[in-house]
Amino acid sequence: MSVLVLDDAQINVTLLCLLLKKIDQCEAVSFVEPESALNWCNSHVPDLVMVDYMMPMMDGVEFIRRFRLLPGCHDIPVLMITANSELELRYQALDVGANDFLIKPIDKIEFLARTKNMLALRESQRFLQDRASWLAVEVKKATTEIRARERETIFRLSKAADSRDPETGAHILRMANYSRIIAEHLGLSEEEQQLLLEAAPMHDLGKVGIPDSILLKPGKLTADEFEIMKRHARMGYDILAGSASEMLQAGAQIALSHHEKYDGTGYPEGLKGEEISLFARIVAVADVFDALTSERPYKAAWDVHDALTFLKEGAGKHFDPLCINAFIAGWEQVLEIRNRYRDETTGSGVLS
Template sequence: MSHVIVVDDNDTNLLLLRHILQKLDGVTVDTFADPQQALAWCATSEPDLVLLDYMMPEMDGLEFMRRFFALPQRQEVPVVMVTADTERDVRHLALQQGARDFLTKPVDKVELTVRVRNLLALRKSSQQLANRAAWLMEEVKLATAEIRAREKEAILRLSRAAEYRDPETGAHLLRMSAYTRLIARQLGLPLQEQEMLQEAAPMHDIGKVGIPDAILLKPGRLTPDEMAIMRQHPLFGHEILSGSVSPLLQCAAVVALSHHEKFDGSGYPHGLAGSDIPLWGRIVAVADVFDALTSSRPYKQAWPLERARHYLESHKGTHFDPACVDALLAQWPEVMIIRQQYADEQDAASPTHQPPGAPHA
């Protein structure tokens, strides 16, 4: 059912137009002698066509159109202006403001019927196209969500593959990825990028699947030769993850390759410095080291929180991007919530530890 409204201060014209329009199949008609009342009605109800007289006191047809099209979601509603044959300037202004058609006084019944029927048919087709576009957009969203779900599953499975070989994973992955998002949010990254980085962060050490157990699981300091082998894991991780068309896996590849670079250029594998290190890698570096410091490992006990915090602050500008450190520490209460939410079993059983030496990697 199509809904037409007629706005005209002349009651006779309203009766005549209503009488003609009500004979059209599938059309309902409302008439308004007061343009203010018509606007108030249009603010809460959407007509399919507006038949509008130009000459009205207090508010002419052009002003009505301006206010009508300013209402939310009314810009596509067709408006037909009724004018005298001599009012060509008015017609030009009305076209500029968005009028779709004109009728000349006195209104011809046949012309009125044909023009209204044609405009309503176009309106219906336009709405069908819009509905189709909305349906297609929803289908694309669903398909995209399914793809992202599969990507997340692939990342979780790959992360679990590393977990079987590296005792540093497990709850560590949940904590450090949550810290990663905190930092990204504080730095003002877009929400979609925050989410992607949080999902990609657990893959930072996937390259450790290529490190021999004798080195990966060694409960002590590594020799220089062993450290050289260990430092290949960012390259292994990047090789595993790179080349994908998935933005998520591309992000994970960047993180895997760059999270051991240091802000002063002394990191590995490429010795990048400052802003040459991808921001994603700089963010994950802070999140990863902070959680490594405050968690128990085969080669060390967990550091107290204040010592770990001091370590981050004292290594700003050398190991870490100062902005990333400040971003994490600015949200300290949320850091504590994440630690409690994803606590390791041994940490929950014994929350305080004596500080040993620095972490290895």
């Protein structure tokens, strides 16, 4: 363990270093100038600091105060060595972070006892830090595994809902990745982008409650049939709402609001502008683009540029203009995703 020794008198430094040699696995690092010691501490964290109080350029109290501000040095044990036994000095030293004191002339037995106690304290700190780091790694591993299982379950449930629809599993992968691209170009954090990527596939989960006669109808829906179809937004929300999972909470909001329109003419609540959650506004763009550019039994696929023109024309009416701009900014990424996840994609798929 490393012990930093600081005293402006070289003879005192030499004496302390000789005494420290009597302690197993203890290495002294000595200085006679406080600034040099602080510079060393900028790139090294000692296990114990021994500092003299009376120094001409910077006294021991000021050194401790500045030492405590350095990264990783807040809890390092500090022994102040002084010939001054006044209580006021001790109060000042304790206030800036001193842990214990030695009074000159130094008694060898007391020195060794106090030093060993301080090193034992530091050893306990290091053990707890290592234990905490290990626990943090284990918790992260467990959380990652749980998240992966949760993500796979949600994808499979979402695909099950789409299996009753003319859409495909590839649609889920495309629109989820389109959504992430929009989020990226809107400046959302990596964590928000990942959450949206994982939650977006749940947008149409409520379709499990729509009758096949309506869901699979090849022609245009009647007004009554369309009213029934619109229920899928609320159904999806009801399935997902109330969960403790952040992913399911996001999915619930997306399911409820992805058919809202920026001008307030959407459903189910007729929300307008930023009253609609940002995730739902993003998914609305991604979902419509993929629906337009995908072939279905009742329609041919649109050309991607025609679909993009449709989105641009809908900015400020159907779609959030900022989301449209972000989609356009990520156009090359969009085309790459469209090429990667074609409708013949099979298996569980990958959200990336």
